[in-house]
């Protein structure tokens with residue numbers, strides 16, 4: 001079985017890296033094909049585990065907006081590379097449109113042979129999503145497929161809350177006919193926006209990035225996860241929602257108590273919170289992973305300590321409290337020379353993503369582990 005993923009295009013590398021990390025963590029074996037920016041084809045998922053894998057991806061991924069089951073897919077002849085002189089640009093555009101629409105007309109004829117009754121349950125909707133600005137009559141083709149399905153099944157079109165949702169996705173060289181089996185809870189990342197939590201404090205991390213960082217740390221259900229600069233608990237909420245056991249601590253008791261209120265609000269119960277300076281941390285049980293956003297001294301206080309010293313002392317302390325091979329995902333400002341600290345403390349870098357927040361801050365997300 002194949003899945004098609006529509007991903008956020010807000011960042012070049014994070015959505016794909018998050019996906020690769022979750023596939024590896026959850027032992028989902030599949031061939032990954034990047035069709036175009038924001039469109040990923042997962043090929044040949046194991047049949048017996050397929051529905052389970054589909055659900056896991058829908059539940060875990062932050063930077064993926066939709067997951068679709070591929071009914072069938074087609075290669076399209078790409079006319080874009082034809083080398084015809086500029087004078088003929090207008091002509092090329094028109095002939096491209098014709099060419100692609102002609103190809104689609106032939107493909108749509110073959111849609112009549114699909115056993116639609118296996119996919120459609122009483123009411124349905126059809127939507128077409130275009131990538132690469134492919135020049136086609138979107139509504140015309142949606143109606144055309146709707147007509148084919150109606151004729152084959154006698155089902156009725158319902159644009160709101162249909163029982164079956166068919167989606168056509170087209171890029172410059174692929175067409176996918178898909179069905180949505182599990183909806184992602186897109187509202188989740190709205191509902192958990194920091195200002196909607198019972199305890200709010202400025203400087204909280206955006207929940208989608210927090211989820212992405214949790215996933216990059218390859219956390220499994222039941223793993224023990226630590227955020228030693230827990231603030232309002234944004235990272236712990238995301239780790240808790242994917243089934244991790246949580247340890248949070250903060251030097252500020254107001255933050256520790258606020259995290260407590262926020263975790264309870266989201267129904268999370270498997271946690272321990274400490275009012276603690278990270279430099280004094282001595283955990284009885286070593287944790288499986290650490291995900292954290294230390295203070296940079298820009299919007300969140302470092303308690304008068306130089307930001308570089310905080311990172312050094314924090315990583316030194318974490319090295320003693322994390323299991324061998326445990327993954328640490330941290331955010332830092334790009335003005336900080338983290339590599340120098342990693343070298344000194346014998347950590348190795350697995351991957352890194354840069355996110356421009358605003359004019360004066362670029363955040364760097366680093367995924368690291370202790371050198372063996």
Ligand SMILES: C[S@@+](CC[C@H](N)C(=O)[O-])C[C@H]1O[C@@H](n2cnc3c(N)ncnc32)[C@H](O)[C@@H]1O
Pocket residue numbers: 203204205228229230231232233234235249250251252255276277278279292293294295296300301302303
């Ligand atoms: C950037 S905020 C964390 C934001 C958090 N990710 C959130 O979403 O709310 C950094 C936190 O580190 C805490 N902090 C500063 N120095 C610390 C230290 N030495 N040990 C533990 N916590 C510290 C601050 O009180 C603050 O709550």
